[in-house]
Amino acid sequence: MEEKSRIVVMEKVYINRANILTPFGNSIQTNWNELLKGNSAVSKIDSFGHLKNFYAGKIENEIFLNLKNELKDNQHYTRLEIICISALQSIIEKSKISQRTAFVLSATKGNIDQLSDSLEKASIPNFAKKIADYFGFKTEPIIISNACVSGVLAVNVAKRFIEIDEFDDAYVLALDELTDFVLTGFNSFQAMDFELCKPFDKDRKGVNLGEAAACVYLSKSQEENSFQILGESSINDANHISGPSRTGEGLVLSIEVAMKEANISSNEIDYISAHGTATLYNDEMEAIAFNRLQMDKTPTNSLKAFYGHTLGASGLLELIIAMKQAEENLVLKSHNFSEIGTSVPLNILNENLQKEVNIILKTSSGFGGSNAVIILKKVQND
Structure with a gap:
């Protein structure tokens, strides 16, 4: 009996809403305005952990304290958790969260600065659960932690889950924080430039590190500017x-x-x-x-x-x-x-x-x- 081949047509998946929180501020437009001016969020840091006189992109205390003051029960959340909640808050709609809404989190280190207190506080699964509970997600968080490709890979994974009809939509949150652990690690590889980095340039010497949170909403239906x-x-x-x-x-x-x-x-x-x-x-x-x-x-x-x-x-x-x-x-x-x-x-x-x-x-x-x-x-x- 001749077997007929089947063509599987995947659902179209769209990225709709998005937001970023960086040293420039907590919106895409704020960031865009600074980029158009040619400004950099990377600045000289006199001292941080074991390192002195280097360049990095750090969210200043003034921005962080404003975020913290806007968050209820802020004493229950770490610095990184407050940054992430603040970033995601601007695109999330609780009415959109259902039993078929995925929450995908991308991070390489998470709350690693909490390791001195306890392993549980520092764990990425614990971190992801706190964020998910804050927004009322009904599904278990999906964690993507695969070095520096994690942010793109998290979107790819969310898209695949929607394509196979495991979920109808998904929120993807990507984050990492500037820590002594991260800085010391990259410095040990001799991979850091202690001046402003120069990608693809003949005089490039290495990377500057930074911190940010970024988030998107994916679904099968398109919205404006999808x-x-x-x-x-x-x-x-x-x-x-x-x-x-x-x-x-x-x-x-x-x-x-x-x-x-x-x-x-x-x-x-x-x-x-x-x-x-x-x-x-x-x-x-x-x-x-x-x-x-x-x-x-x-x-x-x-x-x-x-x-x-x-x-x-x-x-x-x-x-x-x-x-x-x-x-x-x-x-x-x-x-x-x-x-x-x-x-x-x-x-x-x-x-x-x-x-x-x-x-x-x-x-x-x-x-x-x-x-x-x-x-x-x-x-x-x-």
């Missing part, structure tokens, strides 16, 4: 515990799989939001990967010199800023970039570029050889 997720992928190149593949293998494969799902070719991508950490090997790997895929002429930037590397928040923070660039049809310069420093060419912007942006590629790469990418398409509103 973005459809055309494709996504996550592939590990298993190269090294910290160093990326020198040939960009995992990133190339991830982009190829995402483009296949999106049913587009590389020349249809209008803009690339790169990971761009300003470390020697990450920027070189990304440049090689983009060249292998004939995307060396595609307008590309890194936001790391604007915000620092915000770890578990970085992928989603930068994706949201990429969406804002598409809405405004304006691609931002790669801050603090002067001259290309990779072995192959790239179109790294040193000035803001006014152009039509409909399809976005966002890439993330992290320790352990992890890579995650997502492709979005701007939905044209009637």
Whole structure:
């Protein structure tokens, strides 16, 4: 008996509402205004933990205290929890939370500063449960903690759950906090630049770190200013515990799989939001990967010199800023970039570029050889 093949048509999934909380403030528009001025949220820090005289993106006490004062029962929440609740509050609608609403949380360290008090306080599952309970989520939190690709991967996972009809919609929250643990760890790798970092530049020396919270709402239906997720992928190149593949293998494969799902070719991508950490090997790997895929002429930037590397928040923070660039049809310069420093060419912007942006590629790469990418398409509103 002849077996008939079946074509499975996946539900379209859209990113609708979004918000970010950074050293610039607690809204996308506030952040956008500062970015247009060419300002950076990264500043010099005299002393923090074991380090002195370095650059990082830190949410100042004045902003944090305002957030704390706006939150009821704030004594029950840590600094990071208050930041996350404040960020998510602006897009969440309790009427939207049902038994089929997912809550996906991305973090690499969570409340690690609470480790001296107890392991439970420091655990990411405990942290996620507190946030979920605050907003009244009815499902167990889904935690994504996969190095620096966590923010993009969390969106990808939420999208997949909606596609297979496990959930109707999802809130994704990505976050990380500047801590002595994180700073000391990156410094031990000799991966930090003690001046403002220079992604893709010939004089790049390393990364600045930062902190932020970013969140989005995903659903099967589109709202005003929505973005459809055309494709996504996550592939590990298993190269090294910290160093990326020198040939960009995992990133190339991830982009190829995402483009296949999106049913587009590389020349249809209008803009690339790169990971761009300003470390020697990450920027070189990304440049090689983009060249292998004939995307060396595609307008590309890194936001790391604007915000620092915000770890578990970085992928989603930068994706949201990429969406804002598409809405405004304006691609931002790669801050603090002067001259290309990779072995192959790239179109790294040193000035803001006014152009039509409909399809976005966002890439993330992290320790352990992890890579995650997502492709979005701007939905044209009637």
